[in-house]
Amino acid sequence: MQWQLRGDRPIYQQLVEILTEQIVSGQLAAGEKVPAVRELAAQAGVNPNTMQRALADMEREGLMHTNRTSGRYVTEDKEMIDKIREQIASDRIAEFLAGMSQLGFSEQEVFRLLEKRQEEGNQNGTEK
Amino acid sequence: MQWQLRGDRPIYQQLVEILTEQIVSGQLAAGEKVPAVRELAAQAGVNPNTMQRALADMEREGLMHTNRTSGRYVTEDKEMIDKIREQIASDRIAEFLAGMSQLGFSEQEVFRLLEKRQEEGNQNGTEK
DNA sequence: ATGATTGCATTATTATCATAGTACAATATA
């Protein structure tokens, strides 16, 4: 897992974001067992309390549930997972375009920039 | 001016972002006088200290300079302003695509989503 | 039954952020 954390936003929020992406992209499959809090915290290099807070947030969202001492599991509601995926994507697109608009780029200009990216062979750090 | 602030990120950072967008999009023109710290703080509904910090950050970037007690002015280096604009745009595009990739959308899929947006008449809250 | 693992709660400490309030030096402006 990546666990690439920044210092400009609350860590627990970033953890929620990363874990949600893992679930929504299927890298953490529906119904799958989630590693223990302490384990995840160690992987991410954060305090267990911080990871615990992130996981608690995700349970409130319905993305996970916990069977007391047997551990924590990703929800099995694939429909919900996909709905959240679409929602996040939609939000990000809107936010991205709004931000570009603030910079003075029209939607058409943004579209053309991406079009250009398409034509050229674009290597960013986005493999697989 | 907009001054739409969120609670999930340091306010002074958001102020830098908003003011930079203002300059870069020409709404705060090169060489133009910037309102006083207290004035800007009142407009944005934040503490003068917070606004002061944001403005100090922007001077460090070279986007503004201050003539002691006569006030603060936007840089006149239009070339620099445009370079920063392009840089921010480039960063945002890369960040956006990387984020969408994490959600499981390929660049082509993202491109098609935007294409779809282009075809349909799209009203978001993004007017000029 | 015993020990290990699980989620979870608790307390304390440190750092950052935002605010409030005050003050001062330099300089336009009247």
Added chain:
DNA sequence: TATATTGTACTATGATAATAATGCAATCAT
């Protein structure tokens, strides 16, 4: 000259975040 405005510095306070360090109840495996 007197006044107001400018940027800037300073101290203090409260809230939030992140960490550290324990501890406990429930349950699973042995």
